[in-house]
Amino acid sequence: MKIKLAENIKKLRKNHSLTQEQFAETLGVTVGAVYKWEAGLSTPEIKLIVEIADLFEVSIDALLGYEQQKDNIDTRIENMKQYMLEKNFREAELEAQKALKKYPNNFAVVYSSAYMYQLKFMEEKSENAMEQSNELFHKSISLLYQNTEKSINEASILNRIAENYLIGGKIEKALECLKQNNICGINNSLIGFIYAYKLKQPQEAKPFLIRSFVDIINAVIHTVAGLAYMYAELDDEASIEATLWLNDFLDSIKTNNNDIILTDKIKAAVLAQYAVWNAVFGHLDVSKEYITKAYFLAKQFDTAPIYSVQGIKFFKEENISATVYDGIGKTAMETVEKIIFDEETEATPYKYIQNIWKDLKKDELR
Structure with a gap:
């Protein structure tokens, strides 16, 4: 059996933003005593161990850090999960109650129990289950220093609490929390x-929905462009398919296909990349067609660039500034040229695209 008392005292003290001097003063001991505890050179008296556990709101076994308890905790949590999968909330609740009684300040136990009560509430519409779920979720926030799961944090826990309120019809509480x-x-x-839907307040809804939709556009661009580059690295023509889909998506959010809008700078880059990958896979005619389209769209955008959501579907008469990130160039022309000229390669497909681009610029100067 391994005890981690020294390590846990130091971790808990730091998590509660206490210096050794402040911690020592709170317990009525010397700074030297605290130093020795944390260095593992001595052990606090039983009475002080109880006081420390109480101060940091952890159980004595959690403070001591018995490693042998982990298997027991994991077993109880797995049992709870299995009962939840079977929708046997009676047994799941009994398992949670046993675990909470034995390990009341263990993050994994408290969080798992909160989640169990949330599912029980959703399944049985029991307000008592919702209250227990939220109470345990709030408690789990104070125990986050024990958490090792990166996807769980204070924000995600607070959103689970808001979800409970929303499902329970406590709209104002849910909204406040969100x-x-x-x-x-x-x-x-x-x-x-x-x-918009629950409170029938469209003007209050508008700024949130506009920002959300712009974020969705950015997310789609990054996700599908990422897929395209991933497939290109795998020498898979799915890169072409993904890029064409992204082009169609950018067209689909236009109110009028003939208008130049915020996302056309990105679209020019997408057309250029589509041309490059068609050249790489030997589709030279298609490549020439789309690099030409990219050239004229980039020129058109730069003539009168737009940085508001005007022209994007669902945002009628809006003049809200927005940003769709490309991270490549200040202008559409610069963005496209970085795509076709920055690649350090003498590969024939790139040279083919570059020559077409140079010819287009020469023709413009004549």
């Missing part, structure tokens, strides 16, 4: 939906 926890706009779409 807005307080709207880090980097992660809840814009849901907040906008609640204002």
